[in-house]
Amino acid sequence: MRDPGGTSDEVERAVFQWVAWYNGERLHSALGYLPPDEYEQAYWAQLEQVPQTA
Template identity: 40%
Template sequence: RASGLNDPGDHSKAQNALAECVIGLFKAEVINQIGPWKSMREVEWETLKWVDWYNNRRLFGPIGYITPAEAEEAFYANLNTLDKVA
């Protein structure tokens, strides 16, 4: 079977690799650094704080040293512009 960009199997493997990378970062930066944990609520709170930082404050070099939230906003603004042109 030929492998390519449209191969759903390849796409899901790439998504899984990305998810595993993010989970690894989370474990290294939060779970292993802040614990031991007193309660599940404490883990949930630290998780919420980390996800907020990861999406809204972390400057990501490969996308121009902007936050992922800013990149997503620009992406959808560009789609809206393209829709108006078409």
């Protein structure tokens, strides 16, 4: 009888895809409903625009 969850490789791939989505693409309420990846890109872009003081 085959495991209804699929092979271990299929399960591993599905978990990886879910984690990648959850950590990078989902809308996050604490970030103004932006995906974490987009928020991080905006953060680094904003830092590049701030003049550095000596």
